[in-house]
Amino acid sequence: KVSLRGFTATANDGYQFLGWSEQENSETLTALVTIGDGDETVYAVYHQITEDDQATVFFEAGTGGALTGEASEKVLKGQYITKVPIATKPNATFLGWNRKNSDGTVGTVLYLSAALTQIPVTENVTYVAAYTDNDSSVKEKFTLHFEAGIGSNPPADVTLPKGTTVALTGFTATAPDGYSFGGWKNEAGQQVTEVVLNENVTVEAIWDQTFGRFTVTFDAGLYGVMKPEGYRESVTRNEKLTQVPEIVEITTK
Numbered sequence: 001k002v003s004l005r006g007f008t009a010t011a012n013d014g015y016q017f018l019g020w021s022e023q024e025n026s027e028t029l030t031a032l033v034t035i036g037d038g039d040e041t042v043y044a045v046y047h048q049i050t051e052d053d054q055a056t057v058f059f060e061a062g063t064g065g066a067l068t069g070e071a072s073e074k075v076l077k078g079q080y081i082t083k084v085p086i087a088t089k090p091n092a093t094f095l096g097w098n099r100k101n102s103d104g105t106v107g108t109v110l111y112l113s114a115a116l117t118q119i120p121v122t123e124n125v126t127y128v129a130a131y132t133d134n135d136s137s138v139k140e141k142f143t144l145h146f147e148a149g150i151g152s153n154p155p156a157d158v159t160l161p162k163g164t165t166v167a168l169t170g171f172t173a174t175a176p177d178g179y180s181f182g183g184w185k186n187e188a189g190q191q192v193t194e195v196v197l198n199e200n201v202t203v204e205a206i207w208d209q210t211f212g213r214f215t216v217t218f219d220a221g222l223y224g225v226m227k228p229e230g231y232r233e234s235v236t237r238n239e240k241l242t243q244v245p246e247i248v249e250i251t252t253k
Helices: none
Strands: 015-021 043-048 054-060 066-068 072-076 086-088 092-100 106-111 125-133 141-147 158-161 165-167 179-185 194-196 201-209 213-217 224-227 232-236 246-250
Touching: 086 092, 092 158, 106 125, 194 201
Parallel strands: 054 125, 106 165, 141 201
Antiparallel strands: 015 043, 054 072, 066 086, 092 106, 092 125, 141 158, 165 194, 179 201, 213 232, 224 246
16 A cells, blocks of 8 residues: 655646545545556546635735735635735834724734734734834833743744734744644743733743654565665654655565
8 A cells, every 4th residue: 555645736726736536537535545466546636716715814004004015815724824015104113913803993912924924814804004103102112022941943032112912823932852832821821822011021932742752664565675774763743754765666576
């Protein structure tokens, strides 16, 4: 048996590759194919993308502002946008984005541009640019600091005007072996999804222990010759293999 996992085909515009079928013009997917005495053929299965499969992220410059770059991006639901436009406003400093509510009002929680490309898109959503006037009476600023704990590569510090509410969604750190990222906690140990910068704030990554490490062993089968021979690799849950061995020869001896 041969696993088809990892094998893909390039879909034409308007279609999404789903997997493979052992029958032509069939939508029944298979993950394994048995190699018998002769050649075996599998057929790519595609799904025609409809409006219901997609969602659009819209960006608005805000009053007096202007955007450089695309003001919207449509993606498949569950996927991520790839870019965020640059927002500017005369005599003002760009801070981030506020999400527009369904009733047309604009929320007060700030989403930073770098985080928006890390948030899966599940529905149409609009973000409105937020600024602080350069001549504003609010001059005091505070810093949001990220600690990775037993992990590594925390996000860079963020400094914003006093009173800003910052969304932590989209910010992550690199997990250590045997753990997965589980969000952020405040200095009191409580999990938080947003913080208010009325003072300098530190949040620390939460790490959920996984089920340890797994060993993947490859076997060339009765007549196969594999390179490298007897290859095996140890990985943690959701970690990708660094390589897959190659079957360099099939004999009937």
